[in-house]
Amino acid sequence: xxxxxxxxxxxxxxxxxxxxxxxxxxxxxxxxxxxxxxxxxxxxxxxxxxxxxxxxxxxxxxxxxxxxxxxxxxxxxxxxxxxxxxxxxxxxxxxxxxxxxxxxxxxxxxxxxxxxxxxxxxxxxxxxxxxxxxxxxxxxxxxxxxxxxxxxxxxxxxxxxxxxxxxxxxxxxxxxxxxxxxxxxxxxxxxxxxxxxxxxxxxxxxxxxxxxxxxxxxxxxxxxxxxxxxxxxxxxxxxxxxxxxxxxxxxxxxxxxxxxxxxxxxxxxxxxxxxxxxxxxxxxxxxxxxxxxxxxxxxxxxxxxxxxxxxxxxxxxxxxxxxxxxxxxxxxxxxxxxxxxxxxxxxxxxxxxxxxxxxxxxxxx
Amino acid sequence: xxxxxxxxxxxxxxxxxxxxxxxxxxxxxxxxxxxxxxxxxxxxxxxxxxxxxxxxxxxxxxxxxxxxxxxxxxxxxxxxxxxxxxxxxxxxxxxxxxxxxxxxxxxxxxxxxxxxxxxxxxxxxxxxxxxxxxxxxxxxxxxxxxxxxxxxxxxxxxxxxxxxxxxxxxxxxxxxxxxxxxxxxxxxxxxxxxxxxxxxxxxxxxxxxxxxxxxxxxxxxxxxxxxxxxxxxxxxxxxxxxxxxxxxxxxxxxxxxxxxxxxxxxxxxxxxxxxxxxxxxxxxxxxxxxxxxxxxxxxxxxxxxxxxxxxxxxxxxxxxxxxxxxxxxxxxxxxxxxxxxxxxxxxxxxxxxxxxxxxxxxxxx
Ligand SMILES: CC(C)[C@H](C(=O)O)[C@@H](O)C(=O)O
Ligand SMILES: CC(C)[C@H](C(=O)O)[C@@H](O)C(=O)O
Numbered sequence: 001x002x003x004x005x006x007x008x009x010x011x012x013x014x015x016x017x018x019x020x021x022x023x024x025x026x027x028x029x030x031x032x033x034x035x036x037x038x039x040x041x042x043x044x045x046x047x048x049x050x051x052x053x054x055x056x057x058x059x060x061x062x063x064x065x066x067x068x069x070x071x072x073x074x075x076x077x078x079x080x081x082x083x084x085x086x087x088x089x090x091x092x093x094x095x096x097x098x099x100x101x102x103x104x105x106x107x108x109x110x111x112x113x114x115x116x117x118x119x120x121x122x123x124x125x126x127x128x129x130x131x132x133x134x135x136x137x138x139x140x141x142x143x144x145x146x147x148x149x150x151x152x153x154x155x156x157x158x159x160x161x162x163x164x165x166x167x168x169x170x171x172x173x174x175x176x177x178x179x180x181x182x183x184x185x186x187x188x189x190x191x192x193x194x195x196x197x198x199x200x201x202x203x204x205x206x207x208x209x210x211x212x213x214x215x216x217x218x219x220x221x222x223x224x225x226x227x228x229x230x231x232x233x234x235x236x237x238x239x240x241x242x243x244x245x246x247x248x249x250x251x252x253x254x255x256x257x258x259x260x261x262x263x264x265x266x267x268x269x270x271x272x273x274x275x276x277x278x279x280x281x282x283x284x285x286x287x288x289x290x291x292x293x294x295x296x297x298x299x300x301x302x303x304x305x306x307x308x309x310x311x312x313x314x315x316x317x318x319x320x321x322x323x324x325x326x327x328x329x330x331x332x333x334x335x336x337x338x339x340x341x342x343x344x345x346x347x348x349x350x351x352x353x354x355x356x357x358x359x360x361x362x363x364x365x
Numbered sequence: 366x367x368x369x370x371x372x373x374x375x376x377x378x379x380x381x382x383x384x385x386x387x388x389x390x391x392x393x394x395x396x397x398x399x400x401x402x403x404x405x406x407x408x409x410x411x412x413x414x415x416x417x418x419x420x421x422x423x424x425x426x427x428x429x430x431x432x433x434x435x436x437x438x439x440x441x442x443x444x445x446x447x448x449x450x451x452x453x454x455x456x457x458x459x460x461x462x463x464x465x466x467x468x469x470x471x472x473x474x475x476x477x478x479x480x481x482x483x484x485x486x487x488x489x490x491x492x493x494x495x496x497x498x499x500x501x502x503x504x505x506x507x508x509x510x511x512x513x514x515x516x517x518x519x520x521x522x523x524x525x526x527x528x529x530x531x532x533x534x535x536x537x538x539x540x541x542x543x544x545x546x547x548x549x550x551x552x553x554x555x556x557x558x559x560x561x562x563x564x565x566x567x568x569x570x571x572x573x574x575x576x577x578x579x580x581x582x583x584x585x586x587x588x589x590x591x592x593x594x595x596x597x598x599x600x601x602x603x604x605x606x607x608x609x610x611x612x613x614x615x616x617x618x619x620x621x622x623x624x625x626x627x628x629x630x631x632x633x634x635x636x637x638x639x640x641x642x643x644x645x646x647x648x649x650x651x652x653x654x655x656x657x658x659x660x661x662x663x664x665x666x667x668x669x670x671x672x673x674x675x676x677x678x679x680x681x682x683x684x685x686x687x688x689x690x691x692x693x694x695x696x697x698x699x700x701x702x703x704x705x706x707x708x709x710x711x712x713x714x715x716x717x718x719x720x721x722x723x724x725x726x727x728x729x730x
Contacts, residue, residue, distance in 0.1 A: 076560070090560040120599050125485045141506075141528060142561055149563050152531070159567035161528040163506060167521045193615070195441070195455040196507055198514050202524035226615045227655075230623040233598065234485050250558070250591045251616055258595040290592075 004037045004318055007067040009044040009060070009096075012080075012089060013291025014301035014354075015073025021303040021358030022071065022310050028362055029323070040067070044096070045075025045089035045291075055092030064096055069317035070284040071310060072096070074291035093286075097137050100282045102270035103169065104176045105135040105249065106312070107288060109236075109256035112265060114335040118344055119261030121233075126259055131239045132184065133256055134177040135249025137270055139169045140199070142246045165199045165245065170206035172273065177243035178215035185240030187219040191228040191248055200225075203245065225252065232256055257288045264289055264302035264343045265331075267309035269316050283317045285309040295342075299353045302341040304331055307361055330364035369402045369683055372432040374409040374425070374461075377445075377454060378656025379666035379719075380438025386668040386723030387436065387675050393727055394688070405432070409461070410440025410454035410656075420457030429461055434682035435649040436675060437461070439656035458651075462502050465647045467635035468534065469541045470500040470614065471677070472653060474601075474621035477630060479700040483709055484626030486598075491624055496604045497549065498621055499542040500614025502635055504534045505564070507611045530564045530610065535571035537638065542608035543580035550605030552584040556593040556613055565590075568610065590617065597621055622653050629654055629708045630696075632673035634681055648682045650674040660707075664718050667706040669696055672726055695729035 006026070010019035029035035042060035043051050051057075055075075056064075064070050075089040085091075096102070111119065111129040119126045144162030151157055174190070181188045190207040194200035204222055211220045223231065225248040231238065232255050244252060257266050266289070272282035287305030295301055308331060314324035334357070340349040341357055352360070371391070375384035394400040407425035408416050416422075420440075421429075429435050440454035450456075461467070476484065476494040484491045509527030516522055539555070546553045555572040559565035569587060576585045588596065590613045596603060597620050609617060622631050631654070637647035652670030660666055673696060679689035699722070705714040706722055717725070 085563075085566060088560065094561070120490045121486050144525075147563050149567055156532045157567055158529065158531045159562075159564040160509075161562045161564050163526040163528065164523065166517070166523045193612070195453065196459070196612075196615075197524075197526045198450075198512050199524040199526050201450060202514055202522055226619040229594070229616050229620045230628070233620055233623040247558075247561075248616075250561075251594050251613075254591040255594045255598055255620060258598040263595070 002036070004035070005067045006037055006039045006313070007063050007070045008039055008041045009064070009070060009072045010041070011045040011073040011075040011291060012047055012077050013074055013293045013296040015075070015291055017296070017299065017301050017354050018287070018303040018306040019071065019073045021354060021361075022306050024358060025307070025310065025362050025365065028365075044072065044092040046077055046080040048092055049080060049083055049087055049089065053087060055087050055089055056095055061095065061099060064100060065282070068280070069313050070096065070100075071313060072284050072286035073306065074287060074289065076291050077293035077296070094142065096284060097270060098143060100284065101138060101272045102282060102284055103136060103138040103273070104173055104271045105137040106180070106269045106271070107133040107135060107253040107257070107266070109133065109253070109260050109266065110262065111260040112262050112332065112335055114332070115260075115262050115265070115344060117261070118346060119259060121259055121261075125235065125237075126261065129236055129260055131236060131256060132180055132241045133249060133253040134173065134180060134241060134243045135253055136169065136173040136245050139165055140246035163197065163199050163247070165202055167202070167206050170203050171210050174207045174210040174243060175214070177241050178211065178218050181218045181241040186217070187221070187240035189221045189223055189228070189239055189242050191223050191225045191242060191244040191252065193225050195224060199245070207243065228252060229255055232259065253288070262344075264341070265304045265308060267305055267312050269309070269312040271316060281316070283313070285313045299355065300342050301354050302343050303354050303358050304361075307331060327365055330361050333364045334360045367401070369400070370432045371402055371404045371678070372428050372435045373404055373406045374429070374435060374437045375406070376410040376438040376440040376656060377412055377442050378439055378658045378661040380440070380656055382661070382664065382666050382719050383652070383668040383671040384436065384438045386719060386726075387671050389723060390672070390675065390727050390730065393730070409437065409457040411442055411445040413457055414445060414448055414452055414454065418452060420452050420454055421460055426460065426464060429465060430647070433645070434678050435461065436678060437649050437651035438671065439652065439654065441656050442658035442661070459507065461649055462635060463508060465649065466503060466637045467647060467649055468501060468503040468638070469538055469636045470502040471545070471634045471636070472498040472500060472618040472622070472631070474498065474618070474625050474631065475627065476625040477627050477697065477700055479697070480625075480627050480630070480709060482626070483711060484624060486624055486626075490600065490602075491626065494601055494625055496601060496621060497545055497606045498614060498618040499538065499545060499606060499608045500618055501534065501538040501610050504530055505611035528562065528564050528612070530567060532567070532571050535568050536575050539572045539575040539608060540579070542606050543576065543583050546583045546606040551582070552586070552605035554586045554588055554593070554604055554607050556588050556590045556607060556609040556617065558590050560589060564610070572608065593617060594620055597624065618653070627709075629667035629706070630669045630673060632670055632677050634674070634677040636681060646681070648678070650678040664720065665707050666719050667708050668719050668723050669726075672696060692730055695726050698729045699725045
């Protein structure tokens with residue numbers, strides 16, 4: 001069987017703790033199922049900065065480009081609040097996204113039935129919620145130039161960020177959203193601020209044209225991004241797939257994740273374009289939550305989002321659909337059994353550690 | 366008594382219906398209390414476009430600049446979806462904000478006790494909620510240049526929007542936020558994306574420096590804007606005053622408004638700098654909700670946000686604190702009496718029309 005190469009980038013904070021649980025599952029799959037994963041490890045974020053002054057080294061970047069898939073933990077923490085802008089922890093993640101050309105970020109916001117009571121929303125608003133946010137990830141204000149701070153004298157500075165989108169960038173992310181919708185509820189809602197931003201005007205035009213040309217079997221609607229934020233709070237179940245740009249996607253997917261009450265549980269996949277010859281896509285998988293420096297090192301972090309990210313990896317990078325579903329089912333089974341890490345603890349459940357949760361999931365797998 | 370001049374710009378959709386209820390209150394105050402308001406009226410948005418091809422005419426713009434205060438209804442609707450970008454309905458509002466230099470947008474998100482059950486959030490999460498979003502309104506990506514769409518040939522276009530902030534712009538909006546906080550819960554949370562945007566880095570630096578120099582009696586915290594969106598959904602009562610830029614403010618204030626379940630009830634004030642001689646500020650007051658074209662002309666729109674906006678006008682433009690409080694109390698009294706417009710209707714209440722709600726509020730005033 002062909003070797004499947006995965007680069008593990010645990011990062012900072014709780015990253016290493018949750019990654020090590022998934023690592024144990026990977027070993028288990030190699031030993032028991034002959035899965036033939038070959039893992040390597042690298043540094044990213046603050047830990048990479050501490051080791052060699054960059055948020056990711058060129059060597060680790062090369063490994064990421066060569067791997068079939070990258071599993072990413074989380075980056076950042078107060079320790080690195082004052083490092084120079086270009087080498088701040090997030091720069092490592094942004095470089096991975098850009099250099100691997102991971103333009104399509106898939107963020108499912110699902111409400112685990114066992115957790116619908118931990119949402120701040122009324123249970124009937126979130127029960128059974130299952131939406132997918134498709135966020136453009138290599139364009140927009142994250143990468144546009146100029147991106148500068150200029151000293152104007154007299155104590156005045158001017159900061160500039162530039163939002164840039166070209167037709168092809170919008171077309172390809174819209175394509176991903178429509179394809180995803182076909183395999184789900186067949187509805188796409190596109191969000192932008194065309195009433196204020198020229199990039200919103202182009203976004204709206206290109207999504208509309210792409211729909212007409214290739215995907216008119218899918219139901220398409222448009223919403224202003226601010227109204228979209230409102231509607232997510234009001235009645236999120238009206239949505240199936242949401243497609244939006246890099247910055248709006250950042251905001252809206254965080255709001256959507258929090259709605260579910262399952263923030264510590266939500267994975268994401270960042271995909272590149274399929275290779276013209278092999279069809280393989282570069283890909284990185286990471287939890288939606290951050291590095292949670294306040295609980296790092298205590299062994300109490302919730303590893304479920306990391307496992308769920310690995311489940312997306314099995315599906316999208318290795319086409320191991322059965323294994324992916326088995327892992328997702330294992331997570332649900334463990335939750336149904338009433339064990340919880342501290343972040344999702346509730347009355348009548350048993351609180352367990354990161355390691356215990358990892359063991360439980362591997363056992364249920 | 367000096368004359369108090371108000372320009373009414375009802376706009377489109379339900380704008381004229383809700384404005385006419387407030388107009389009746391203004392007449393009432395002139396007749397009964399000798400308030401000496403002098404109102405004039407103008408066109409803005411689609412109705413201005415229909416009349417003279419611009420989203421606001423130069424003549425009405427001059428009236429706005431000359432008035433002590435502007436009351437604004439709402440703009441936009443499907444009828445004008447395809448008018449050229451520069452004369453779209455929103456352009457009228459944006460021109461008013463820019464030409465009147467209304468840099469400080471105050472958006473209170475309060476949960477009316479009578480309505481805590483109409484929120485999609487659990488009652489305990491929103492009951493008693495009272496936060497104030499202070500949004501920068503004349504800078505950022507709304508107005509930065511270049512703002513263009515360029516044809517690149519081969520069916521490709523490039524759209525650019527530019528986020529620009531200078532030190533003085535951040536300083537003055539931070540000042541407003543700290544002043545407001547002193548009169549409330551004494552806490553400010555500043556939100557930006559300094560991990561991705563240079564304008565976020567400058568924003569953070571300037572807010573921090575302003576705090577240190579003049580407002581260190583106020584408690585200041587910082588949050589990334591995406592995390593801020595999450596925290597608004599998770600536990601909004603942790604906030605007192607939130608200060609943020611134009612685009613993040615647009616998104617976050619809409620999310621905050623929807624949390625309260627009182628969207629049709631929420632007002633906003635947009636203020637300029639105090640005049641160096643007179644201390645007077647240019648100001649525009651408008652509901653947070655939009656023009657609701659689907660229910661326009663039916664006489665069922667909720668005029669409360671428009672009344673609440675006028676209450677802010679009494680306070681901030683005319684220093685009529687007693688009258689402002691009296692009006693706010695009248696709104697609460699009417700709600701307590703159990704009458705509702707359709708948008709906030711619930712079991713056991715009596716549904717009434719726009720006009721009936723207007724009458725009830727004027728009577729309770
Ligand atoms: C860490 C940060 C740079 C990142 C982003 O803004 O994209 C994060 O918020 C995310 O959503 O993945
Ligand atoms: C109508 C539109 C231009 C406006 C904005 O984006 O500022 C609105 O959403 C608001 O929040 O006042």
